[in-house]
Amino acid sequence: MNSGGAEGDIDGDADWGVIELVEHARPVSRRLPDAVGRELAASRIVEAAPDPYAAGLWTLRAGSKVGAVRVEAAGEEPVTLRITPKVAIGRLFFLLGYSLDPRGWRDGDVDVAQHRELLPALAHAFERQVERALGRGLLQGYQATEEASLVVRGRIREAEQIRRRFGAALPVEIAYDEFTTDIAENRLLRAAVERLLRLPGVPRDVRARLLHQRARLADVTPLVRGQELPQWRPTRLNSRYRHALHLARAILDGASAEHRAGALRVDGFLFDMNKLFEDFVCVALREALAPYGGRGSLQARGVHLDEDDAIRIRPDFVWYGERGTPLAVADAKYKAGRPEGYPEADLYQMLAYCTALGLGAGHLVYAKGNAPHTSHQVRRAGTVLHQHALDLDQEPAGLLSDVAELVREMARGATV
Template sequence: MTAPAPLLLTEGEAAQTVALTDAEYLALQGLALVNVTPTLTHGLFEVSASRKVGAVRIGERQIVVRPKITDLNRLVFLLGYAKDLGIWRDDLVHLSADEDLLPALAEAFGRLALRAVEQGLLQGYRTVTDRLPVLRGRLLAGEQMTRLYGLPVPVAVEYDDFTVDIAENQLLLLAVNRLITVPRLAEVARRRLQRLRRILADVTVSPRGAVLPKWHRSRLNARYHSALALAHIVLAAESFEHRVGDLTVTGYMFDMWRVFEDFVTTALRESLHSQGGHSVCQKSLSLDLRDRVVMRPDLMWLRGGEVRAVVDAKYKAERPEGFPNADLYQMLAYCTVLGLSEGHLVYAKGNEPVDLHTARGSGVVIHCHALDLSAPPAELLRQVDQLAATVATPTGALSVGP
């Protein structure tokens, strides 16, 4: 039987009417990647993109949700900005607009990673704890006496080993193993990844669910920096594999709201640094005197030991049923607790308009700003600088908007 054609959806666009089996409908209902609504016609469903982008395969059917940002280079810039401010530029990975995100990243990662390892794998010292037939390095006397009962062999030791099995290479291998299973992967990209896996054959594969290996930038690993930053982006995708009845469900997803929130808080914190003071992110506040209602604004800017501004990033407005202006209520609560006369909501342009609201009674002013994510990185960061100037000006005399 011929596999059904992939269903291609774009974030923010109208729903498509699709024929689904009952099993496919139930599988999609359990995912946050798309919204699925039954129609009056049995077997037909309205399917639209949700707040995530990515791809899922349900049995033989593949569904791809593309971001509203049509230039994937812009999306990768947003994804990577919070990872490593020093290396991102507009031409880092050269992704074409007709590619899907992870297949496109596989192509870019293969090129960057092979370039990084072509001079040979990076090596470094790793502390190893082991039990050996002979003494090597330092004797672990406590373990020898308590766990090995003082026997002469094996010997509990700890030593430094100069090896390729270090965090940098482990991260590259994790990204290779993630990407090599991506559907619709170009054959050239697959061969690059297979070659990388052979090169990294002596590197330990981290178990599924383990904490990512930690590495630190240095002059010695400078040739790895771009590949490692892209590896972090690849591994940031939420991947999954499970079964729903007789169907195998696999896929990967990015939360666009989280991508946007991370970008805004990271870029704005850097820009506000030039205004003096310092910024804190996701700090807990209590709405009530009994500390039972906890709030966490995305960013608070402090100067002279006092909170001078509060900012919340919203990819699009939250409108839970019965609370159509939830973002405004939330910001008003932040300002009330912090004793501020102004608060700032930052949206992605096209999702919400630039606006200003003054609350009756309290006089609190809530500014709604919009960042144009389709702008080139330099222009987008200029918008963030304008936003920082507005946030640092209590009178609200400045305005921001692309």
């Protein structure tokens, strides 16, 4: 099917199959099974509404979620939505990588130039990182194990022996540390590999390489769906795994669309560009402010608008001084909501943050769209509300340089 770009783009005579949309582009009309259209509307993957004048046609508009998702209705051909981000795939991966690991990620660590769509690029990038991680063999570590055994190994769990065995000599309840490949790092890699293998749209050559990686991880315990993801911490020993683990977490941690709704099955992978931009801005601000001292708090807690602490507010980023005094506040906004400039509601929200934190200035950070940097001084209050725009299409060095300039504005006059 044709890519959605123009207002009123209608393809009513074509069968459903693959529908291509562009993030925040104009709506398109496509013929869909009613059950699929209703599921898309309910899940908020895209904005979806039936055409009141043409039976079977649905108006679809992509928002901030990008990626690919397939919806299958009983007795119908599956419908695949491919939502392309406006930012280049390579730049998207820089934003993702920097927000996950700002000090260890370099632009070029993930080569996705050959892929124009998000899911194929993600699968390719992850498989290449897994290959680098496992190229020298699987990482091993000590795994705490508790079991009943006929042979004493490690230490005897005396309390459990009495409670479970009632004085019997065998089997023995024991605990020991086993040196094994069945550790959190390998479990995460296996789970992410298997997740990608279930998704539609992974290229055949990448799928073949992922199957090879799954075979390497065959002795690792698979994660049960719904199980809490195992935790790992960076060490010198797992440094070669680090990029692969960060991507695995992104694949597994709430970014997928996979569920059944009655006779429907929804399966896919989506990034929310709002969250990705917010994460990048907050991490980049924290890193750029580090030389100034103090600490940066992402999704700041404990901030209330009223004296009774009944109205809780949560700025995206607050910079605190050494004594815990707020020094600056910022909020990330991926897309301006009005063609003529920034949304006024953002200014009211930032004014509330500044008032609650006792700050004379606040900073709204947008992805560059339809307005340049500007500022407003609030009448009678004197509070200055800054609105900054970051150009995501530029090279990473230029993007981080713009963040550094923004930070200099935030730090001006602040005493840590």
